[in-house]
Amino acid sequence: MLNSEQAEPLYIQLQKAVKTAIHNGTFTQGGRIPTETELSETYNVSRITVRKAIAELVHEGYLTKRQGKGTFVNVPKIGRRIEHVISFTAACKSNGLSSHSVVTEREILEADEEIAPQLQLQQGEKVLYIQRKRYAGDRPLMLENNFYPYDRFAFLMDEQLEGSVYELLRNKYSIDPNQPGETILQISLADEYQAKLLETAIGQALFYMHTIIYDQHGSPVHVGKQYIIGDRYQFSI
Incomplete structure (x- = not known):
């Protein structure tokens, strides 16, 4: 009182x-x-x-x-610096939140004219596409769409991928995704599919982040196309 x-x-x-x-x-x-x-x-x-x-x-x-x-x-925002390579799991941990992931799609595609040069492949070569719904606490925050060179990362077809892929690559496969390439950040609005997966409203403001991540040898690890609920995330530069 x-x-x-x-x-x-x-x-x-x-x-x-x-x-x-x-x-x-x-x-x-x-x-x-x-x-x-x-x-x-x-x-x-x-x-x-x-x-x-x-x-x-x-x-x-x-x-x-x-x-x-x-x-x-207000739900606390998760912060990260846009120019640093930091996993979603690490970003949540640094902001005092637990995290986990659910794989929603995993399939082998052919590299198109956009993805092929970014992954240093020829058009038509195999690409491993993995989509995950990523949770901060008990609420979905990000719809992650990553494209990996299949020949090099085929082993991800058999991994659980509930936690940090970056930690898995470092600890189990000695691949260190530590070099960010060009990153583009835009504002997008959630369509029906995205809204359903992210458990939010159609038209919800999202960050759309397109990025390329390289390993310690300068080889591309993945192209990422991520959709993040805008009012729960913040970037600093």
Whole structure:
């Protein structure tokens, strides 16, 4: 309960109480918090005090107000530097989140006029295409589409691929994907297929990242075409 006799203003005490409720899971990430009236009654403060505390928490990024729907706890964004080669698993870990992956497609294709030169192949040579749905915590965040030179990476057909492919390549096959090539970042909108897999709305803003990753010898490892839910991820340069 808040204490009006403390030197600390009531709205700041309420801010701290709401933050504590977020951190201990009482107010869940992505969930709606109680209304101003409910908070006023729960903490025995005026609605003016509640409004000021909520406004500060919105400004600090803890909460988001949605017109006509209420106030919601923000889901923390996962951050990574765009020019560094860091696996999704490592990015989640550095941001305090667990991660896992589900393989949704795995097939052998022919290199087309776009993929062939990027993988240093001839058109028509075999390419291993692997699509994975990648989770941060218990929610899908990324739809990963990677294209590997088949002759060199055929072994990935038999791997589970629930965790980091980069760690697997380093630890089991002595292939170190440590050199990023050209990376293009664009904004895209989720189509019906992407929205279904990512469990989001059609038209949701996504980051589309096209990248080429090379190993320690300068040989291409994969071309990546990744779709990432935009409001849960941030890039720094």
